Amino acid sequence: MYRQGDVLIVPVAEEAVPSHVAAAPREPRDGRGRLVLALGEVTGHAHAVVGPGELVREPGPFGPFLLHLPQGGRVVHEEHGPIALPKGWFRVIRQREYVPGSVRIVAD
Amino acid sequence: MVASEVSEANGFWRACAARATPADRVAAEKGVRLAYRRAGLDEPERVVWAGSPREAVTLIRAMTDTGPSVRDAVRTTPWAAERARLHQELGAAGWSAHWGATGGRLWETTRSLVDRIRQGVLDDLLGTVPVPEPTADAEAPERLERKRARAEIQLILLDAVLGQHDAPWLAAFPTDRAPLDGLGEVCRTAGWWWPFAEVAVVCERPVTLTRDEAGRLDNGAGPALAFPDGFALYAWRGMPVPAAFLAELAALTPERIRAEENAELRRVMLEHYGYDRYLTDSGAQPIDRDETGTLWRISLAGDEAVVMVEVLNSTPEPDGTVRTYWLRVPPSTRTAREGVAWTFGVSAQEYQPLRET
Numbered sequence: 001m002y003r004q005g006d007v008l009i010v011p012v013a014e015e016a017v018p019s020h021v022a023a024a025p026r027e028p029r030d031g032r033g034r035l036v037l038a039l040g041e042v043t044g045h046a047h048a049v050v051g052p053g054e055l056v057r058e059p060g061p062f063g064p065f066l067l068h069l070p071q072g073g074r075v076v077h078e079e080h081g082p083i084a085l086p087k088g089w090f091r092v093i094r095q096r097e098y099v100p101g102s103v104r105i106v107a108d
Numbered sequence: 109m110v111a112s113e114v115s116e117a118n119g120f121w122r123a124c125a126a127r128a129t130p131a132d133r134v135a136a137e138k139g140v141r142l143a144y145r146r147a148g149l150d151e152p153e154r155v156v157w158a159g160s161p162r163e164a165v166t167l168i169r170a171m172t173d174t175g176p177s178v179r180d181a182v183r184t185t186p187w188a189a190e191r192a193r194l195h196q197e198l199g200a201a202g203w204s205a206h207w208g209a210t211g212g213r214l215w216e217t218t219r220s221l222v223d224r225i226r227q228g229v230l231d232d233l234l235g236t237v238p239v240p241e242p243t244a245d246a247e248a249p250e251r252l253e254r255k256r257a258r259a260e261i262q263l264i265l266l267d268a269v270l271g272q273h274d275a276p277w278l279a280a281f282p283t284d285r286a287p288l289d290g291l292g293e294v295c296r297t298a299g300w301w302w303p304f305a306e307v308a309v310v311c312e313r314p315v316t317l318t319r320d321e322a323g324r325l326d327n328g329a330g331p332a333l334a335f336p337d338g339f340a341l342y343a344w345r346g347m348p349v350p351a352a353f354l355a356e357l358a359a360l361t362p363e364r365i366r367a368e369e370n371a372e373l374r375r376v377m378l379e380h381y382g383y384d385r386y387l388t389d390s391g392a393q394p395i396d397r398d399e400t401g402t403l404w405r406i407s408l409a410g411d412e413a414v415v416m417v418e419v420l421n422s423t424p425e426p427d428g429t430v431r432t433y434w435l436r437v438p439p440s441t442r443t444a445r446e447g448v449a450w451t452f453g454v455s456a457q458e459y460q461p462l463r464e465t
Contacts, residue, residue: 003464005421008452025205031116041217041323057208080423081465095451098436100371100412 005080006095007038007047012062017089021066027055037065037075037092045078049085055092065092114209118279124296125218125275128317130336131298131310133157136271139293140301140308146287147181152308159337161300162229164309165264168302175305182303183269186287187277194281207280214276217323222273224325224348225300225333226265228341233261268300272313299335312336320345328357328380344376357381362389371411378406383416383434394418396443400459403437403444412439417447422464 001010030036034048035055049055054068072087141151158164168174195203234257274295283292294301299311316334318327324346325332331340331351342351353373356364357380365381368374378386386392387404396403406414414436421431437447449459 001459001461003422003452003461005423005465008454008461010454025208028114028209031119040321042319042321045321077465080421083463083465093452093454095435096453097451098415098438099375 002075002083002085004047004075004077004083007075008093008095009037009067009075009083009085010091010093011086012066012089012091014089016062017066018058018060018062021056021058021062024056024058027057027065034076035067037067038094043078047075047077047080049073049075062091064094066090067092118210118213121275121279122214124272125214125221126317126319127272128314130315131157131312133298133310135296136294136298136301136310139290139295139297140303140310141290142293143182143290144178144303144308146186146290147178149178149181149305152304153306155308155310158309158311160314160335160339161225161265161268161311162232162335162339163337164268164300164302164311165229165233165261168264168309169260171307174307174309177267178303178305179267179269183274183291186291187281190281190288211276211278211280214279218273218276220323220346221325221333222270224341224343226262227348228333228339229265230258230261232339234258264302268302269294271295271299271301271311273300316340322346328354330354344380347372347376349373349376362386366408374408374411375414378414383414384418384432398444400448401444403441403447415439415441415447417441417444417451419448 001008003009027035030046030048034046034050035053037047037049037055039046049067049069051073052069052071053073056066056068058064058066067090069085069087069090073085075083075085137155140155144151156167158167194206198206234254269291271294274291278288278292278295281288283289283295294310299313301308301310312335314333314335316327316331318325318332320326325341325343326345327342328344330342332343334340340351342349342354344354353376357377360377360381362381365374365377365386368377383404383406386406390406392404392406394402395405400417401420402418404416404418406416408414415438416434416436418432418434421433435447435451437450441447441450443456445459446456449456452459
């Protein structure tokens with residue numbers, strides 16, 4: 001697994017990817033042609049993949065996003081070093097914080 | 109539209125919803141009049157401007173000649189027609205995917221902002237002081253009056269067309285042609301508005317909107333949302349706080365924090381004061397330290413302990429320093445690794461990053 005700031009990217013075995021994912025809609029790329037894994041609302045800074053790949057919103061235990069990189073790829077962010085990923089499937093997890101009574105998403 | 113155009117359009121609508129510059133009154137009034145015509149209605153006799161939703165509600169309550177609300181004809185009917193058309197065109201799954209890629213992206217942040225504004229208007233106009241409890245035989249006249257006023261204000265707030273805050277749903281539809289072109293124009297140029305048969309009341313946009321990266325209202329130094337007439341909301345990382353509370357933050361001491369009885373306000377105080385500073389000032393010792401970070405605990409009288417992991421940002425800042433950040437974790441957490449793993453929803457054994465930046 002790989003951590004870039006508040007995003008954790010966890011390899012998922014191809015056999016473990018739920019079968020409905022094959023037919024699920026793909027997330028659109030942003031204006032710069034990137035797959036955005038997480039976006040900062042104010043700075044617009046993004047954890048993003050450049051290059052070939054697919055991103056699927058996945059509500060189940062393999063969510064909230066599944067990333068497919070058939071040839072491997074690179075995750076970039078304006079404030080964090082890039083991370084090279086091998087080819088395969090990955091679960092993309094956003095960091096959260098404990099709040100008594102609820103849980104909130106972290107924004108770095 | 110191809111995917112990159114969808115994404116660019118989302119950025120445009122996102123910016124509309126967050127704009128804090130004066131309304132383009134000429135363009136907005138054109139949009140309002142066009143929306144009436146699209147609904148098959150006569151244009152309103154006049155357009156009245158308000159500095160904020162609060163001022164608009166006050167104006168509307170005082171007006172006697174507005175005529176009935178035409179919100180359904182102006183907004184709801186054309187929205188429903190467009191939604192039905194796209195649903196028909198794309199099928200149920202196609203519509204759901206389209207919504208997920210457009211309006212669904214912007215919905216949550218804008219909806220919570222709208223809810224906060226509604227609540228802020230109610231609180232401002234009614235005050236938050238408690239009213240006398242009802243007696244056995246009759247409700248106090250003051251209480252009845254408050255109830256009536258609250259219901260009246262709530263109804264007016266629900267009758268608003270949201271202007272810039274309609275951006276999430278407008279993002280899913282074409283706005284360069286009938287029937288949504290008028291609504292789209294007001295969205296791009298003004299704030300909330302109220303269409304009545306005889307008059308349209310239109311609001312200015314805010315002059316200040318500060319949010320954190322998660323899109324929550326957030327300002328430790330002044331209002332997080334302010335309108336030109338002075339209507340304002342104060343919040344710290346999304347949590348509503350009284351205006352006077354912010355002034356107090358500058359002069360906090362650990363004793364003052366410990367003495368605060370409201371647990372939520374105490375959390376804000378701790379965040380603002382800085383966990384690291386608080387821990388240093390109160391002589392705290394870390395309860396665990398490993399390669400993932402450091403685990404700290406602050407015991408609080410009459411409340412669950414604050415347990416936090418201090419995490420190193422693996423990428424140094426441009427000046428070579430390494431920023432740390434603090435995340436609160438469940439009070440039962442025993443080790444730093446367990447705490448960091450929890451923040452990602454994985455177990456301490458599973459949490460083994462090969463590489464971190």
